[in-house]
Amino acid sequence: MTIRRSAAAIAVAAALSAPALAADVQPEVVVTASRFDDTGSKAPVSLTRISRDDIARSGGASLPDVLGMAAGLDVRPMSGALGIDTIVDLRGFGEAAGSNTLILLDGQRLNPVDMSGIDWSAIPLQNVSRVEVMRGAGGVLFGDRSVGGVINIITDKSGAPRASAGLTLGSYGYHRVDVSASGSGDATYFNIFANYADVNGWRQNTRGDQRALSGRVGHVLGEEREVFIDVAAYGDSNGLPGSIKRADYDADATRARSLTDHQKREGYRVRPGVRYALTDTLTLEGEITYNSARQNAVYGGTPYIANRDTTAFTPRLQWRHGLGGLASTTVGGLDVFHGAVDNVALTQTGSQLSRAFYLQNTTSLRNDLHLTVGARRQIVRQHAEDRANGINGEATHARNAFEAGLAWDLDRSTRLFTRWGQVFRFSTTDELFGYDPLTYAPVFTGGNVRPQHGTNIEVGARYKTADLMLQGALYRLSLTDEIGYNPITYANENFDRTRREGVELEARWRAVRNLELNAGLTAQNARFVDGPNSGKDITLVPHLRYRVGAVFDAATAGRYGATWTHTGKRRFGGDFDNTKEMLDGYGILDLHADWKLRDVTLQLRLANATNQKYAPYALFSSFAGDYYFYPAEGRSLFGTVRYDFR
Numbered sequence: 260m261t262i263r264r265s266a267a268a269i270a271v272a273a274a275l276s277a278p279a280l281a282a283d284v285q286p287e288v289v290v291t292a293s294r295f296d297d298t299g300s301k302a303p304v305s306l307t308r309i310s311r312d313d314i315a316r317s318g319g320a321s322l323p324d325v326l327g328m329a330a331g332l333d334v335r336p337m338s339g340a341l342g343i344d345t346i347v348d349l350r351g352f353g354e355a356a357g358s359n360t361l362i363l364l365d366g367q368r369l370n371p372v373d374m375s376g377i378d379w380s381a382i383p384l385q386n387v388s389r390v391e392v393m394r395g396a397g398g399v400l401f402g403d404r405s406v407g408g409v410i411n412i413i414t415d416k417s418g419a420p421r422a423s424a425g426l427t428l429g430s431y432g433y434h435r436v437d438v439s440a441s442g443s444g445d446a447t448y449f450n451i452f453a454n455y456a457d458v459n460g461w462r463q464n465t466r467g468d469q470r471a472l473s474g475r476v477g478h479v480l481g482e483e484r485e486v487f488i489d490v491a492a493y494g495d496s497n498g499l500p501g502s503i504k505r506a507d508y509d510a511d512a513t514r515a516r517s518l519t520d521h522q523k524r525e526g527y528r529v530r531p532g533v534r535y536a537l538t539d540t541l542t543l544e545g546e547i548t549y550n551s552a553r554q555n556a557v558y559g560g561t562p563y564i565a566n567r568d569t570t571a572f573t574p575r576l577q578w579r580h581g582l583g584g585l586a587s588t589t590v591g592g593l594d595v596f597h598g599a600v601d602n603v604a605l606t607q608t609g610s611q612l613s614r615a616f617y618l619q620n621t622t623s624l625r626n627d628l629h630l631t632v633g634a635r636r637q638i639v640r641q642h643a644e645d646r647a648n649g650i651n652g653e654a655t656h657a658r659n660a661f662e663a664g665l666a667w668d669l670d671r672s673t674r675l676f677t678r679w680g681q682v683f684r685f686s687t688t689d690e691l692f693g694y695d696p697l698t699y700a701p702v703f704t705g706g707n708v709r710p711q712h713g714t715n716i717e718v719g720a721r722y723k724t725a726d727l728m729l730q731g732a733l734y735r736l737s738l739t740d741e742i743g744y745n746p747i748t749y750a751n752e753n754f755d756r757t758r759r760e761g762v763e764l765e766a767r768w769r770a771v772r773n774l775e776l777n778a779g780l781t782a783q784n785a786r787f788v789d790g791p792n793s794g795k796d797i798t799l800v801p802h803l804r805y806r807v808g809a810v811f812d813a814a815t816a817g818r819y820g821a822t823w824t825h826t827g828k829r830r831f832g833g834d835f836d837n838t839k840e841m842l843d844g845y846g847i848l849d850l851h852a853d854w855k856l857r858d859v860t861l862q863l864r865l866a867n868a869t870n871q872k873y874a875p876y877a878l879f880s881s882f883a884g885d886y887y888f889y890p891a892e893g894r895s896l897f898g899t900v901r902y903d904f905r
Contacts, residue, residue, distance in 0.1 A: 291391040291411040293590050293619065294366060294400055295544065295577045301621055301629040302396075303664030303676035305331075305719050305732040307765060309390040311415075316810050316820060318851025318864040320427065320435070320897055322384050322412065323347065327824060329392040330763040330779035331408075333804060335875040339892045340433050340458050340866075341469045342379050343495050346876070349407035350395055350736060351759045351785035353799035354832050355743050358687055361397055361405040364412050365489070367530065367548045370404055371567050372598030372611045374689040378524060378552065380469040380495040385425070385437050386452040388415045394763065395715045395734055398660035398682040399633035402594065402615050406682045406711070406738070416475060416487075417441060418448025422904040429897035432459030446479040460498065461892045463515035467497030483536035488529070496523035499558065502878070502887035512872055512890035519557065526552030526567075545574035564603035571596045587622040594637075600688055606646040607701075609688025613639045619662075627668040635660040637683075643691035645701050652691065652703030656710045658683040674721045683712040686742060686751065693750035702750075709753050713738035726769040735760040737788075746833050746881060755790030757797065759783060773812045780805040787835075795837040796830050799876065801844065803827035817854040823847070831886060832878030839886075845873035862899040870894040 292302035307329040319325040323345035327334040337344035348356035362369040397405025420442045427435040441450035451474035477487035500515030507514045532546035548571040556563040575592025599610040619633035638657040662680035691705035719732030740753040761783030781804045785797035808822035828841040853862040874888040
């Protein structure tokens with residue numbers, strides 16, 4: 260599919276032509292665009308804010324369930340209702356999505372130093388205050404792995420006195436219990452969240468469980484001054500059915516390739532921090548985050564044990580000042596991050612020490628025109644060792660990133676923006692290892708794999724009133740030395756130049772007092788632009804993805820919603836030369852309803868209501884000469900009862 264720029268431009272321009280149907284809304288608080296609480300952010304970014312109420316209205320059972328509400332975000336579930344192995348992809352990275360989409364929890368990285376997935380079990384959904392999805396603009400503030408964008412999950416930090424308990428039952432033996440409480444006394448506040456869930460599973464060998472306990476204790480020292488500590492313990496376990504061949508997929512998608520493979524993860528996180536207003540114009544924030552996780556698994560009958568430990572130190576300053584008599588805000592900080600993984604069963608270890616400094620300034624050239632410029636310098640030292648094969652390698656790489664953008668407020672409801680910025684990522688510790696194509700012996704590749712880097716340019720618009728929100732962006736992301744796995748050479752390597760370009764549109768309209776309509780659309784191309792695969796599509800990236808939904812609020816008679824999500828055809832994983840057939844697209848209908856009876860909330864959710872058969876992830880094996888599918892869950896019904904204590 261070729262994206263017609265004229266049509267896309269017209270679609271974005273539609274966001275500017277809507278009449279003001281209602282009064283202006285109050286400015287929202289945004290964190291991700293500056294790494295500080297920013298009311299009425301002036302940053303020139305394409306950002307979607309998923310609020311607590313949006314989460315409640317979505318009917319989602321897990322955090323990955325609600326992420327698909329943002330345009331440009333492709334959510335690929337791998338292991339059913341618990342969402343344990345879900346992959347999220349911003350701006351079309353397909354098989355490499357996990358290394359190019361940065362996931363943050365309260366501004367702190369969740370992406371491990373290797374290629375293992377996100378521990379979604381570490382984040383109870385009821386603990387989430389909002390989610391901010393910032394597309395393609397993380398190079399200066401966040402650096403490594405933010406190439407496609409940043410997803411910042413922001414937890415509830417209030418000490419408002421409240422407590423709740425909920426029970427959810429669902430298809431295929433699904434159970435979930437969650438409780439929460441918060442309160443305060445004098446200048447000290449606390450909150451605590453806990454949940455446990457388990458499921459028998461739709462496919463064979465997909466039984467799983469998930470548990471988490473998290474909380475915060477804070478002490479207010481004065482206005483805009485506090486110290487706090489966040490703590491969490493979490494874990495999950497599940498069967499690993501693996502992919503199945505086409506014949507099995509066609510005959511019975513609930514089958515498993517393995518009936519015995521499984522994994523179990525456990526971990527904890529501690530994060531003390533401070534927020535301190537040094538003066539009326541100068542604020543210091545900082546955290547030290549330590550995360551430790553252990554994984555025991557069996558893959559193909561082979562035991563696998565991995566220990567992962569990460570430590571991060573992230574101090575930063577915000578200075579609100581005048582620059583030549585113009586209102587201006589400067590943010591600067593340090594990111595020091597050390598991560599290590601010990602693959603005990605493979606006798607392999609990898610580590611990464613990253614040090615970065617960044618500076619970003621936003622100046623209001625006029626009351627309605629805001630200029631943002633910034634820069635980042637990041638240095639990474641990586642070490643990899645394979646004791647069984649005598650490998651001991653080390654490599655040091657550095658990258659710079661610069662950005663510049665303009666935001667123009669036409670009026671209190673309408674903003675135009677344009678942005679240019681550089682992005683990059685370094686190899687993960689797994690990508691430091693490769694295999695000799697002749698002997699299949701492990702080799703160190705970290706010295707040969709160069710950092711991936713490129714530029715992102717976009718133009719967009721946002722229109723928002725109390726009853727209507729329209730926003731859109733056109734972008735082009737050009738990359739050099741993109742890092743990926745080559746199944747022909749059995750090695751991680753730098754690809755020829757690639758390019759991603761597209762349009763992202765979102766809309767929300769309160770058509771009448773009780774009816775809200777919402778929609779999102781992403782049309783994109785992700786292709787090689789040099790080398791033997793020039794003009795070929797990046798695998799597992801759909802050209803078209805859209806979502807339409809409606810929520811009807813009947814007050815005391817309940818609230819009812821429906822969402823239809825369509826994902827277009829994609830190239831199978833591994834099909835770099837695009838010679839194989841296309842992976843089928845699919846459409847999913849989700850229905851949900853909830854009722855509020857004083858302190859009791861009842862909720863029903865019917866996921867995949869039409870029982871659509873589909874595979875969000877599939878690949879072609881040149882070795883086996885066959886297609887392999889990871890089937891998604893069929894029709895599922897969930898019912899929740901929640902009680903809010905007074």
